[in-house]
Amino acid sequence: AQKVTQAQTEISVVEKEDVTLDCVYETRDTTYYLFWYKQPPSGELVFLIRRNSFDEQNEISGRYSWNFQKSTSSFNFTITASQVVDSAVYFCALSEAFKETSGSRLTFGEGTQLTVNP
């Protein structure tokens, strides 16, 4: 069975601080995909990034960066110079490779509530 653990339930920082959100996953599949979604106070779920299990390159997109390490089964997310607008719940999710009969279901972590204070 797949499992995603986000050990940090809540994080509170002051604007301009860097913050890292942790994500640890479990899967028996050799092919899988990892995702981060953002849920702002308005409630919608916004896709941020997807990585596949064959690509361990870290990625940077503006103030966001992701560190994928298969050796530790982790896919951590860092926000540099945080802003108030970054305040949201962030979800890490794991998907198995697509199958004709079962599609590609997402297993979510419990989410981390990030509050960025001015």
Place this chain on the structure above:
Amino acid sequence: NAGVTQTPKFQVLKTGQSMTLQCAQDMNHEYMSWYRQDPGMGLRLIHYSVGAGITDQGEVPNGYNVSRSTTEDFPLRLLSAAPSQTSVYFCASSYADSLAKNIQYFGAGTRLSVL
């Protein structure tokens, strides 16, 4: 630029009532799914569909029914609402592609309260 559309946004039901949550997507996605979000539990899969006419159960299917008569629509039916079904419901869709296109896009959610 509609994407995934869910209706209604809010709903209050009495125990025992039935209702249908609507979900429509205009991206010609084969794969659609329903999740529920409860405090401290992330999102859990209720039902999913890999194409028109094909549906299957997810992690928490009890008390819910689905059908997929068209590619665009994937309604979720509550047969006899219970207070335990108070939750926020999200519909999602994606291409059925194991390579570049399995990103699931979510609707805005339906907040349901069962009294």
